[in-house]
Amino acid sequence: MVKRVFDIPSDFSASRDVQTHIMDDVVAAGFDEERIFAIRISLEEAIVNAIRHGNRMDASKRVKIEAATGPGYLEVTVEDEGPGFDRKNVPDPTAAENLCRPSGRGILLIESYMTSVGWEAGGRRMRMILQGA
């Protein structure tokens, strides 16, 4: 199992390096193409959510990312320094009245692709797990 810990500013270019490192581990762990696609999109959405919606792009706030990657198993936590949120209050982006809204689909995608997704610390920390090679 490869474990990595990152602590980055609320900056999209910094998140790009994190994603590259984790995706290298994912490829090395032997996940199939379908799961690699699922992990790439989930990682992107999770970190962007932390920067944009969690830390509200505040450059003084940090995002902590921990990843544990092994054959058939990936666990990632993404923690921001924002006010937190309640998953139950996030509108369903697939509802007819929300279909034309340009945002709000990140969580839906993560939950669709991951085996399990949960929120801790009042919604500031997201934990996602993918099982299966």
Next chain:
Amino acid sequence: MADSIPALAVSDQKDVRVVEFTNNKILDEANIKEIGDGLNSLVDERTHPKLLLDFATVDHLSSAALGMLINVNKRVKERNGQLRLANIKPQILEVFVITKLNKLFRITPTRAEGLSSFT
């Protein structure tokens, strides 16, 4: 210089503007903004724009890219135009299905089918 390569490659098929993406990822903020600005310019060129977006090269896209496409679609409709999405790879198509945006956009399997669907 890599950043001098335009994000879009545009050609004409009769009165339809056919757009291809030069990058296989539509993820980065800057990249998404450049694509959105480029597409909006194409929409604004004509009174009733007809636009076909060919996704043949696209391997990855984010929810922010979907948001940009929704805004372009809105702008096309405001001008009584038509937008088609074509050649979407199965994994990317699944993203449209999960988000139910396959109901919002007119998606065709091939570019030829997309072109023949314009009225």
